[in-house]
Amino acid sequence: xxDDYELEEQLIAAWIRLTGTLKNTRITHGMIxxxxxxxxxxxxxYKKDGTDTIPFKEIASETRMLKSLVNRTVDSxxxxxxxxxxxxxxxxxxxxxxVKEKLDxxxxxxAHTLEMVRGIVQIVGRKDAEAFVxxxxxxxxxxxx
Numbered sequence: 001x002x003d004d005y006e007l008e009e010q011l012i013a014a015w016i017r018l019t020g021t022l023k024n025t026r027i028t029h030g031m032i033x034x035x036x037x038x039x040x041x042x043x044x045x046y047k048k049d050g051t052d053t054i055p056f057k058e059i060a061s062e063t064r065m066l067k068s069l070v071n072r073t074v075d076s077x078x079x080x081x082x083x084x085x086x087x088x089x090x091x092x093x094x095x096x097x098x099v100k101e102k103l104d105x106x107x108x109x110x111a112h113t114l115e116m117v118r119g120i121v122q123i124v125g126r127k128d129a130e131a132f133v134x135x136x137x138x139x140x141x142x143x144x145x
Contacts, residue, residue, distance in 0.1 A: 029112035
């Protein structure tokens with residue numbers, strides 16, 4: 001029981017340090033965090049299957065952002081010309097489409113993020129980086145259930 005309590009305290013302390021480090025490290029070089037997250041999800045879909053359109057609802061689900069925040073974020077990205085809204089098959093459905101001509105803006109920011117991640121992998125090693133990804137995914141999946 002004491003060992004469990006100590007481990008729980010260590011997890012809390014590690015979580016606080018990690019989130020503080022991430023909060024103070026600009027992983028979204030030159031872009032608002034939520035904008036980068038929305039673009040990241042849309043770009044991942046594009047890379048996966050060539051689809052440049054993603055349902056608004058899917059963005060909200062994937063990011064776990066309130067729909068109002070996703071809406072404001074998409075508005076901001078639209079004003080910058082990075083995405084556009086596309087009506088779905090019915091009035092309740094809206095999609096977000098990447099503006100391919102502006103994809104280089106996201107890719108430039110993403111290149112900076114990848115460079116930072118490569119540095120992290122050098123520090124912790126590939127095995128621990130893979131373990132971190134597996135554990136983070138497990139926590140995320142469990143919290144969505």
